[in-house]
Every structure is written in structure tokens, then in C-alpha cells.
Amino acid sequence: MVIILGLFLVLPIGMALWVSLLHWDGQSNPFSGAADFVGLHNYADLSTSAGQDRQLFMTSVRNNLYYVLLVVPLQTALSLGLAIAVNSRRIKGKGFFRTVFYFPSVTSSIAISTVFLFLFQGSGAVNALLKWVGITGPKWFTDAHGLVWSLLGLLGVVDPDKPVAALAAHGFLGLSWWDWLSGPSIAMCTIIVLAVWTTSGTYMLIFLAALQDVPVELEEAALLDGANRWQSFRNVTLPALRPVLFLVITLGLIGTWQVFDAVYVMSQGAPANTTLTPAYLSYTAGFQDADYGRAAAIAFILLAIILAMTIVQRVLLRDRDEPTTRTRFLRRRTS
């Protein structure tokens, strides 16, 4: 078991680090010296030196950043809400609802993506539903407009098709400000919905387990002391959930930076590269463009991003975590 884990997990990382320093097309043996050693060239192409590679990579980072910014809060809030609803003591059919909400999480991501592809197609079920309430739905998978510009366009502030000159003229890391600030594309929104829908069940179960650990007496004591339901939730339940909340957010951050399956099935990065993600870009760089050096470099930058996110999140939350409200509450009650 040590051998298998070592062979397929530890050794590969070392090999990939080496390959990320090469210009290697996958044909020769990368360890024989046949491939060109290019040092940090692959990394530079993706970050400091201007060019198509950098533009593509930064686009994928932008896409994934907006994906993370939307999915993590949405899935956390939704799963917490569902857990609280399912946990209500007076609700009947808890088991049924729990099953319904959790089921999408255990099914194959490929199968689910196929279903969503059908639901969100131009003349699909989602747009048919929207038509009932008088909304003409967009052509989800071909709409590359950013959500921010589309919404502002609806308000008449900007024209989504005509970038504001001041924003389009200047840029950062090979992408104009207009592109950086665009928000997720309409096409990306379908993948965001899919992600929230499939992951919330798992996180709901984690919240549910934590909720059941909150002593009922504590909540009842708060109610007896004259707190209303909201106050009791805000000051007793939520502080008790704090560690689990952090756990869910961390898992969410790690998971959302790895979005791959849904992109592969639903959009392959289209339209106009607005659903491209670093994970998918790494895959296509290697397996379609046969540029394994660049693919490995992308993978390592992605790893660095995930590690950085996790560390930043840990540090931010450690400071605020000192004396939690729950222990303070307990102390006050016992004194």
C-alpha cells in the first residue's frame, strides 16, 4: 500500500515538477535528456511574459475566480438553510427531504452534467419554465457575455457588446479591465447552478450532524430567557456551528478551484473561453496540444492557488476565532 500510494501520488508530483521545467511533447522519454530543458520558461509564459498562453491562462483564472466567489457562498448558505429546515423538530418527513437533497451528491458528475445540458439548452426545460413567468431565457451555452455587464446592460448603464473604452484600453496580466470585471459568463452560470445543486446535499449532511450536536437545552434556555427564535439562532446555534462552517468553506474553496468534469461535458471551455478553468486548460494543454510542460506548470500554479486560498482562509479565521460567542454564552449562564 505504501508502494502504490508512493508510486502514484508522491513520485508523480516529483516527476511532474521536473516535466514542468521541460518543453516536452509526450513522445520521448522526459528523463533521458531528449526533451529541452527550459527552466522556468513555462511558468513565465503563464505569468510574466505577454502572449497568448498568458492571456488564455489568466482568462481561465478569471473564470474560476468568479465561479468560486459565487459557488462557495451560495452552496454554504443553501446547505446551512436546508440543514436547519430539515432539522426542525416539528417537521415531518425529515428522512425523505434529507434523501432528496442528498441524492444529487452521490450520482455521477458526468450523468448529472448531461441532464443539465439538456435542461439548459436554448429551447430546454429551464427556458420553458422561464417563459411561463414571462421571461425570455438566454441561449445559456452560447452566451459569452459577462453577468455583470449583462445586468448593467438590462439597467441601460452599459452595452454588453460595446466595452467601455477606459476599461478596455487598460489591463492587468494580459487581460483588459473590462474582461477582469465582467463577472462569470451566462454559460458559466449554468455550471455554477449545477455545482451548487450537486454539492449542497453533502454539506447539508455535515451541517446536520453538527446541528444535532448542539444541545437542545441551550436553545431552550435562550428561549426561556426571552430570546426570540432569531436571537437564539444567532447567538446560540450559529456560534456552535462555527467550526463546521469553516470546514465547509474550506472544502468548498478546495473543491471549486478544481472544477473539471462539468466543463468537460457541458462546454469544453466555450463560448469564447468563458468557461475555461485552469484544471481544464491544464488537461487540454497536455492531452490535446501535447505540451505537457505547460500543462504541468498550470497544474502547479493551480496547486499554489489552492494552498494559498486555504492558508489565507485559515489565518483570517484564526484571529476571529479566539473566545467564541458560545463559550462566552456558557460562561454567562453559569455565572
Added chain:
Amino acid sequence: MSIGTAPAPRRRTGGRTLLTVVYLLLAGFGALYLLPFVIQIVTSFKTDPDAVAHPLSLLPNPFSLASYRTLFGLGTTGDPVPFTRWLANSVLVTVFITTGRVFFDSLAGYALARLDFRGRNLLFNGLLTVMAVPGVVLLIPKFLVLNQLGIYDSYAGMVIPLLVDAAGVFIMRQFFVSIPKEVEEAARIDGASIFRTFWSVVLPMARPALITLTILSFQGSWNEFTHFLVATQSPQYETLTTGLAHLVSGSLSAGTQYPLKLTAALLATIPVAAVFFAFQRHFVRSANSGAVKQ
């Protein structure tokens, strides 16, 4: 569990409104979570034009088994899809991977929990580190190793790397740590070897953990996609996940064939769904122990 006693009387009407709101929310979200599956099942019985024209209608008109026929090679319409091949491959790799994981994960978990050897803590920390490495980052590295070992594009390359998984070892280790040591010591005094103690005494006690592990492994390997994607390239090794993904992503421009794709997706979901409904509490347990997983 007494219902009416806890809240004060003045709050009762407010409580009832709240209850109604909660029920409405639950029902609304429940519908949102169920509807995609309902539409999927219904659409699998539709014809292509019907599926495109009435994506929301819950009555197939006309009722058609064409997609099922096509998938199982009985149909006369449309291109044949090597669905039975995918199915066979999926079953094959799932059986091997699940067996391997149950066997190796429990052995390794036991070793980490009970056997005293040099570097045990180092190994355990290594295991936790490995669990923390994001899977997608390993796509290219995995390919490199398979290529070096000469098992790229083969069943061996699909199965061997997945025979042990860090999360499974972790679950089993946590379980074995919780078993009282005295039982094993008794067996050891009676002259049983380490392996014999493990096999005849400890393992039978570990039934609940083993069931959880089996189910998790089954679900994980049945739904596995990215590893098979980078480990193979020939169509003959396509599983339900890679085959379906290629079918769906490849033929976007050439006709829609939605009923066919949704049927394939449905059939790929059924085994996991069946296991899920039969062993739900094990899924719930693993999701919670999985708090440390991933």
C-alpha cells in the same frame, strides 16, 4: 420530542406560520432537487423531436423505447453506441477497485492503527498530506507515471492506481483505533499470528466500517471519470463515465439525440442510486466521517 409543550403560548401562532413557511421552502427546494431526475426519466422514453419540442412535458408522446433499444444494440435507428462495452468495462474496473480497496485499505488502516513500527507517525502524516492534494492537480503527474510504467491505455493502468485510496485507509484506521485492544491481546496470547488475529478476530468486528468502505469504494469507482480519462485513449477502454462524456461532448454539433444521452446517463446512475437507497445510513455516516476526508 413533545411538540406543543416547549414554546410559550404567545408564540404559538407565529410558530405555525413559521412551520408553514418551512414546509413550503422544503417542498419548493425538494421539487427543484427532484425535477431534473423526473425530466430525465420521462425524456428517456421520448422520441428526439418530442424531447426537443416539449422539454418540460411529463408525458412522452409518443411513448418510445428507441433509446433503450439503441443502447443495447437492438435498435435500427441511429448510430450504434457501444453501451454494453462501457457497461462491461465499468463493472469490471469497479469490481477490481472495490475489492482492492476493501482489502488494502483495511490492512493498511490496521497497520497504522495497531502495529508498532518505525516511521508510523511519519506515514500517517504522509497519508493526511496525500489526502489534501487536490486530485485535478494530479492529472498530468498520473499520466507521466502510467506512461513510464508502460501501462498507459490498459486495464492495469485503470485499476492499479486506484486500488488503495488515502481516504479509505484513513476511515479504517480511525475505526481500528476505536476497537479495544484487549480482544486482540487475548487472541495473541492464544497463539494467533498478527495476520491471523487481524483476519479472524478484528476484521469480523469491523463489519460496519467494512460495509461503509465497500459502498464508498463502489460509488467512487463507478463514478470515477478523470482518472480513466487520463489513463486511457482507446475506445475499447471506455467506461460509462468516459464513454458518456465523449458521446455528449463530442456530438454537440451533429444532432442532439437527447433521449439517447439521457437514457445512457440514467442507466449509469441506477446502480449507485439503488445502493444509495438500500444503504442510505452508510452514505450519511461516510459523508460525516468525510468531514475529514477529501
